[in-house]
Each structure stands twice: as structure tokens, then as C-alpha cells.
Amino acid sequence: MKPYKKLMKCYKSLTSKVDFKPEIAIVLGSGLGHYADTEVDVCATLDYADIKGFPKSTVEGHKGRFVFGNVNGVPVVIMQGRVHYYEGYKITDVVLPARLMSMMGAKVLFLTNASGGVNAEFNAGDFMLIKDHISSFVPNPLVGQNIDELGTRFPDMSDIYNKKLREIVKSSAKDLGIDLKEGVYVQLTGPSFESPAEIKMLRAMGADAVGMSTAVEAIAANHAGMKVCGVSCIANLACGMTDNPLTHEEVQQMADKAAPKFKRLITECVENISDAINSGKV
Numbered sequence: 001m002k003p004y005k006k007l008m009k010c011y012k013s014l015t016s017k018v019d020f021k022p023e024i025a026i027v028l029g030s031g032l033g034h035y036a037d038t039e040v041d042v043c044a045t046l047d048y049a050d051i052k053g054f055p056k057s058t059v060e061g062h063k064g065r066f067v068f069g070n071v072n073g074v075p076v077v078i079m080q081g082r083v084h085y086y087e088g089y090k091i092t093d094v095v096l097p098a099r100l101m102s103m104m105g106a107k108v109l110f111l112t113n114a115s116g117g118v119n120a121e122f123n124a125g126d127f128m129l130i131k132d133h134i135s136s137f138v139p140n141p142l143v144g145q146n147i148d149e150l151g152t153r154f155p156d157m158s159d160i161y162n163k164k165l166r167e168i169v170k171s172s173a174k175d176l177g178i179d180l181k182e183g184v185y186v187q188l189t190g191p192s193f194e195s196p197a198e199i200k201m202l203r204a205m206g207a208d209a210v211g212m213s214t215a216v217e218a219i220a221a222n223h224a225g226m227k228v229c230g231v232s233c234i235a236n237l238a239c240g241m242t243d244n245p246l247t248h249e250e251v252q253q254m255a256d257k258a259a260p261k262f263k264r265l266i267t268e269c270v271e272n273i274s275d276a277i278n279s280g281k282v
Helices: 003-017 096-104 163-176 196-205 215-223 248-278
Strands: 024-028 041-047 065-071 074-080 108-117 127-134 180-187 209-211 227-237
Touching: 003 096, 024 096, 024 248, 065 248, 074 096, 074 248, 096 108, 096 215, 108 215, 108 248, 127 163, 127 215, 127 248, 163 180, 163 227, 163 248, 180 215, 180 227, 209 227, 215 227, 227 248
Parallel strands: 024 074, 024 108, 108 227, 127 180, 180 209
Antiparallel strands: 041 065, 065 074, 108 209, 127 227
């Protein structure tokens, strides 16, 4: 099925079950799944499996559902679990959720993830504001016939992670006393962790953090006209930077440990971004 036809099928299925217009869309990465259960005044939930044609998240710890509700009065749609390319889906399926949330009315996409630190000055548990990304190692979700209903054939990517939103996130972190790094995120396909030689290569390319998601979602959202911001939790130092082997359990544990602080940051950012949207500053 062609990407736009599939997208419309999912949109019709979703809107037939839930009537909700979000202002901000949030994708919850590892360790943040409970944010929607504890920080949101929930209006409705919808399992991905109940949306016709929608790809299903298969990663342990990812609930696989949309949560619709309000964060201190701000209407949001939240993904509890994202879809990854390494799960075997087409790249257009991986970005389908971002496009769907745009069609629902969300003006901003707030991306979060757990990543490996490539920058030697980072430590496990740090937060990194994404200022740019490198997506050259995964398929571009815009390859193929352009979906004119969403955006232009050749979208500009000079401000993928919107500068004004980045300033809001930095200000929010400062108000909360949260140390926030800033850097370049690289998406690789996964599911294997990177080799020491690959990490050396990424560092030479200017990367600060590496993961298996986010960049393609940002590309699709930017193409669709959304403003995008993103924050990574540095869950571990990447391969070769320590003598310890990498495991998914280690990533999950550190992400869980950092979650309370991450939740406060998301809530503060959502309120401040909403204020900026409604005052015309974003």
C-alpha cells in the first residue's frame, strides 16, 4: 500500500475512535513510558493494534499506544513506545506516527530517546538537547513519490530542530536547575550496538550521541510543517569508551533512573512551548 493511502487509512481509523486535537505531540523514549500514566490528565488512550494498518511496537518496555490528554492544560498526544526501523518495518511505516500526529493538528513534535554518549565529556545520566542530526546511515523517509499533501519535494533541513524551541528547552532546563548538554545526534539502524571503530568514525564526523531512532521522525515531521525539538538521555557511554560491554538492560536501567528529572523537564517545556505557540513566538 502506498504511504499516503496507508496514512489516510490510519487517520480515518484513529479519528473514528478518538476525537481529540493536540497542540503538541510527544514521543516517549526508553525510561519515559510512565510519563503518560503519571503526568497527564488522560482523556483517552488507543492501542496501536486498534488502528487499522498501524505498525506495532515490539520492543520490551514500550507499551505501544497513543495517550490523549492535557499536561497542565496543554492538549497533547503522546506515543508510549515508538516504531523502530530495526523491527523490520519500512522506513515510511517508522515515520507514519509522526505524520499521523501532524494530521491530527499537532504543531510541535517533541522527541525523546535514550542514546549512547559519543562525546568524551558526557556521562551516563546526562541530558542532551539535539541541535542537529546525522541521518546518512538510515534510509531517508522522503525517498519515493513525494506526498504533496504533506510537504514539498525538496524540504529545507537547515533548522530541523527549531532554534526557538531549543531556546525554550534550554531556558526550561535552567529554571529547573537541570544541566543540559547540547549536541549532534546520529541515528544508526541497530539493533546491534556500535563497534569501537564505528564510534571513532562517528566522533570524527562530529557526533555527540548515537541511537536507533529520532532522526527519521524529525525529517518527516519537518517535511510535514511541524516544529521539532528533541532531548536525549545519555544512558551509557558508547562502545569502546569504557571497558564494559553494552546491554539493553543497562540502557533501560539508566533511562529509568533519569526518568523523574526527565519528566519534570518535559512538563516544563510543554507549558513554555504552548505559551510560545499561543503568543505567536513559535
